[in-house]
Amino acid sequence: MEILTIETKSLGDRSYVIVDGTTAAVVDPQRDIDRVLAELDQRSLTLAVVLETHLHNDYVTGGLDLVERTGAAYVLPADDHVEFDHTGARDGDEFPVGDTVVLRAVHTPGHTPHHLSYVVVDDGEQVAVFTGGSLLYGTVGRTDLIGDDATEELTRAQYRSVRRLAGELPGAASVHPTHGFGSFCSSASSSGSDASTIAQEKRTNIALTTTDEDRFVEELLSGLTAYPRYYAHMAPRNRQGPDPVNLTAPEPVDPVALRRRIHAGEWVVDLRDRKAFAQSHLAGTVNVEIGDSFVTYLGWTIRWGTPVTLVGDTADEVAEAQRQLVRIGIDRPAGAASGGLDTWAAGGDRRSYRSATFAELADELPAGKLTVLDVRRTDEWEAGHIHGAIHIPLDQLEDRMHDVPADTPVWVHCASGFRASIAASLVDRAGRDVVAIHDDWDQTSKHDNLAVTGGDSAT
Numbered sequence: 221m222e223i224l225t226i227e228t229k230s231l232g233d234r235s236y237v238i239v240d241g242t243t244a245a246v247v248d249p250q251r252d253i254d255r256v257l258a259e260l261d262q263r264s265l266t267l268a269v270v271l272e273t274h275l276h277n278d279y280v281t282g283g284l285d286l287v288e289r290t291g292a293a294y295v296l297p298a299d300d301h302v303e304f305d306h307t308g309a310r311d312g313d314e315f316p317v318g319d320t321v322v323l324r325a326v327h328t329p330g331h332t333p334h335h336l337s338y339v340v341v342d343d344g345e346q347v348a349v350f351t352g353g354s355l356l357y358g359t360v361g362r363t364d365l366i367g368d369d370a371t372e373e374l375t376r377a378q379y380r381s382v383r384r385l386a387g388e389l390p391g392a393a394s395v396h397p398t399h400g401f402g403s404f405c406s407s408a409s410s411s412g413s414d415a416s417t418i419a420q421e422k423r424t425n426i427a428l429t430t431t432d433e434d435r436f437v438e439e440l441l442s443g444l445t446a447y448p449r450y451y452a453h454m455a456p457r458n459r460q461g462p463d464p465v466n467l468t469a470p471e472p473v474d475p476v477a478l479r480r481r482i483h484a485g486e487w488v489v490d491l492r493d494r495k496a497f498a499q500s501h502l503a504g505t506v507n508v509e510i511g512d513s514f515v516t517y518l519g520w521t522i523r524w525g526t527p528v529t530l531v532g533d534t535a536d537e538v539a540e541a542q543r544q545l546v547r548i549g550i551d552r553p554a555g556a557a558s559g560g561l562d563t564w565a566a567g568g569d570r571r572s573y574r575s576a577t578f579a580e581l582a583d584e585l586p587a588g589k590l591t592v593l594d595v596r597r598t599d600e601w602e603a604g605h606i607h608g609a610i611h612i613p614l615d616q617l618e619d620r621m622h623d624v625p626a627d628t629p630v631w632v633h634c635a636s637g638f639r640a641s642i643a644a645s646l647v648d649r650a651g652r653d654v655v656a657i658h659d660d661w662d663q664t665s666k667h668d669n670l671a672v673t674g675g676d677s678a679t
Contacts, residue, residue: 232402240318273352330378356400391419
């Protein structure tokens with residue numbers, strides 16, 4: 221038996237392929253299933269079954285597309301009502317893979333009410349467990365995605381589910397979660413481990429080292445932070461049954477059409493490096509630098525349903541952005557252009573703004589002729605912020621641009637510069653004088669007039 225991991229760093233998730241001889245099973249496949257199909261083809265494997273641990277809230281599944289292409293069985297928790305044919309699994313149900321491997325469903329509610337984990341039984345031995353959003357490395361999946369009324373009950377269920385797994389499985393069993401590698405489906409920072417076992421989790425996991433359930437609930441709930449607002453659209457899409465993925469190149473868009481789209485209020489997303497964007501860009505474009513954080517923060521910030529056109533230096537950048545977008549249900553970009561700024565900005569107005577550091581802000585802040593805009597989450601603001609700053613979380617900025625002063629330069633910051641770059645491009649698009657701080661928040665501690673503690677002046 222072999223377990224292959226398919227990592228999706230842009231969302232902090234993992235999918236898995238379980239191999240027994242020439243037969244395979246897949247757990248929690250992402251939308252872009254070509255990666256799974258490539259593994260099956262390379263190894264000449266027959267896919268027997270695709271299993272979902274739960275209805276996902278952070279991505280659109282590729283499971284339905286995968287089974288329709290391969291003829292495999294599709295297994296979901298029996299009490300999750302969906303609008304397509306599938307096999308409903310309950311606690312104790314078993315699904316064979318090859319000659320010696322069986323996947324046994326274990327009801328592990330908490331992340332969702334009907335969540336299942338799948339124990340790998342190889343020749344009679346429990347050797348591994350796929351834990352989805354239940355038992356993560358050092359922590360557990362968050363329990364507040366269903367609704368406020370259900371959160372405490374699900375948190376208690378999560379505690380008991382994790383302890384059940386730890387109590388029923390041998391210490392040597394390997395643990396394979398779907399979330400916890402940067403995913404906002406994690407309730408807290410994971411341990412950072414790349415692999416783990418039940419024995420290791422017993423030593424380090426918050427649900428297994430906290431012996432009092434009430435204290436666990438209190439600690440878990442106090443640590444929950446904001447999560448991407450696009451999550452609201454994922455479970456309904458997964459319940460309905462996603463369409464097959466289409467990664468063919470978007471329609472090319474010329475410079476005149478780009479400017480028309482910008483004028484119409486659509487998002488023309490410039491994928492280039494944030495500092496290059498600051499130096500020169502087509503007026504009205506939004507900068508979301510391509511990389512592992514691209515799709516999380518684009519999905520968190522954009523008004524859902526806004527058409528997206530992608531522009532980048534290369535076709536490969538556009539293709540990577542498109543791949544990331546389909547994972548959260550933005551299926552087809554409205555168009556694309558590559559070849560660099562001189563190509564897509566031809567004939568259009570160009571703008572630029574300053575990039576700076578916290579040290580430069582500290583030098584200029586005493587003069588008092590500027591506005592500091594903090595676009596971090598509320599929990600980050602409350603942990604410490606710059607005295608006199610205004611606070612507008614990034615996802616609220618486009619709707620609250622009227623709260624940003626128009627009579628002073630706006631110095632925008634976050635914790636590392638990535639969110640600040642998106643925010644600065646939005647402020648610039650609104651015609652304001654903006655400075656983007658591309659710096660780490662930790663640098664504020666070097667300047668007495670920057671960081672203070674408390675959220676008393678939050679807006």
